[in-house]
Amino acid sequence: MRTDAEPPIRRLRADAVLVAVAVVWGTDFVMVKNLLGAVPALPFLFWRFALAGLCGLVLLRAARRTPRLWADGARLGVLAVLGMALQILGQVRTTASNASFLTGLASVLTPLAAFLLTRRWPTLENAAGLALAGAGFVLMTFPAAGGPVNAGDLIVFVSAIVWAFYIVELAERSPRHDAAWLSMIQIAMVALAAGGAALVEGGVPALRAGIAPILERPDWIGQGVFLAVVGTTGTFLFQTWAQGQMSATHAAIIFTLEPVVTALTAAAFLGERLGSRGWAGGFLVLAGIVVSELRLVRSRAAS
Numbered sequence: 001m002r003t004d005a006e007p008p009i010r011r012l013r014a015d016a017v018l019v020a021v022a023v024v025w026g027t028d029f030v031m032v033k034n035l036l037g038a039v040p041a042l043p044f045l046f047w048r049f050a051l052a053g054l055c056g057l058v059l060l061r062a063a064r065r066t067p068r069l070w071a072d073g074a075r076l077g078v079l080a081v082l083g084m085a086l087q088i089l090g091q092v093r094t095t096a097s098n099a100s101f102l103t104g105l106a107s108v109l110t111p112l113a114a115f116l117l118t119r120r121w122p123t124l125e126n127a128a129g130l131a132l133a134g135a136g137f138v139l140m141t142f143p144a145a146g147g148p149v150n151a152g153d154l155i156v157f158v159s160a161i162v163w164a165f166y167i168v169e170l171a172e173r174s175p176r177h178d179a180a181w182l183s184m185i186q187i188a189m190v191a192l193a194a195g196g197a198a199l200v201e202g203g204v205p206a207l208r209a210g211i212a213p214i215l216e217r218p219d220w221i222g223q224g225v226f227l228a229v230v231g232t233t234g235t236f237l238f239q240t241w242a243q244g245q246m247s248a249t250h251a252a253i254i255f256t257l258e259p260v261v262t263a264l265t266a267a268a269f270l271g272e273r274l275g276s277r278g279w280a281g282g283f284l285v286l287a288g289i290v291v292s293e294l295r296l297v298r299s300r301a302a303s
Contacts, residue, residue, distance in 0.1 A: 014245035018254045021235045021242070026100065026261025028231045030269055031223045032088065033096040035214065041088045043198040043210020048224070049084075049191035052232035056187060059180040059237070066181075072173040073185030079166040080186045081193045086159035093152025097272045100262035101137060102156040108134040109164035110252035117168050122249040129292030130249065133256040136284030139277045167255070171248035174240045183236040253292040256285045 035044060091099045108130055111122045122130065174182060198206045214220040243251050260282045266272040 011245060014242040015254060017238050018242040018246075018251060019257060021239045022255050022258040023261050024231055024235050025255075026258045027265050028227060028235075029091070029096045029100045029103075029262045030265045031227055031231070032091055033099070033266075033270065035220060035223060035227075036088070036092050038213040038220070039210050040198075040202075040206065041092050042085070042194050042201065043207050045084060045088050045210075046191055046194040046198055046207065047211045048228050048232060049187050049194060051225070051228035052236075053184060053187045053191050055229050056180065056184045056233045056237070060184060063178040063180040066177045069177050069181055070185070072177060073182050074189070076166065076169055076173060076182065077186040077189030079162055079169060081190050083159050083162040083166055084190050085194065085197075086155050086162065090152045090155030090157075090159060094150060094156060095272055096266045096270060097259070097263050098153055099156050100259040100266075102153055103160050103163060104256055104259040105137055105157065106160040106163035106167060107252040107256045108137060109161060110167050111249050113164040113168045114248045117165070118172065120247075122247070126247070126249045126253060126292050129253045129288040129290075131288070132291060133253060133285045133288030136256070136281040136288065137259070139281030139284065164252070167243070167252055168248040170240060171243045171246070171251060174244035179237055179241040179244070183233070183240045187232060187236055250292060253289055256288055260285055 087099070087103060090102075094102075111127070111130060114120055114122070121127075195207065198210065202209070214224050263272070263278060263282065
């Protein structure tokens with residue numbers, strides 16, 4: 001039986017799912033940075049998404065197609081292709097932490113993208129949360145003494161702009177469709193685009209170069225499988241479902257957790273260090289998430 005308490009409970013469940021997605025994306029940056037030292041970027045992206053697509057095919061047997069599925073899936077797929085390609089090409093030229101922090105700026109840009117696409121402003125709590133998280137990103141990303149921004153950082157920043165619009169489009173379109181179908185269309189488009197680009201660049205040998213070194217080491221095989229099955233099939237599927245339950249701005253605030261996870265993982269496995277400014281920025285990011293949840297807490301109390 002439906003009760004008044006169900007909507008906030010459902011939102012909490014969606015929040016928990018999106019937090020898990022953010023954590024997986026956070027560890028994703030470290031694994032990708034590790035593997036990109038051995039394989040070229042675009043062929044690697046092809047194999048990752050091709051395997052993810054094959055794993056996701058089993059989900060489509062029980063899924064139903066809805067009107068405008070292919071149009072909405074293609075629109076999201078184009079943004080996913082641009083976002084993933086720019087992100088992975090930038091990662092080759094910068095650190096895992098910087099790539100994650102700069103990608104995370106999509107959270108700060110999402111309200112602007114939402115206004116441009118839907119003419120809707122964020123709630124007061126969401127705006128305050130984004131302001132705190134944005135201040136945290138500034139502390140975590142830019143050194144106190146200044147310095148030039150390298151090409152990798154610039155490419156990843158452009159990908160953050162793309163991801164901001166992607167978050168808004170996904171929030172608008174995911175409630176209309178089955179999450180499995182919508183996710184698999186996007187994954188297939190990324191695989192086809194990355195594979196086509198790799199073939200144009202270097203032919204079949206380029207595609208082989210994206211997988212052969214990984215197959216020589218069991219630990220790299222494990223990382224590759226994790227990135228494809230959990231870090232791609234799982235995250236696309238669950239993000240698509242969760243964003244159908246919340247606003248784009250609310251989702252963006254939860255995604256500010258991603259670079260914090262990356263910083264901790266990169267410190268543990270790659271030797272990258274945050275420093276005092278980084279830790280202060282991480283605290284502000286977490287504070288932004290808490291502030292953004294205040295409206296949800298009030299809703300639960302009312303229920």
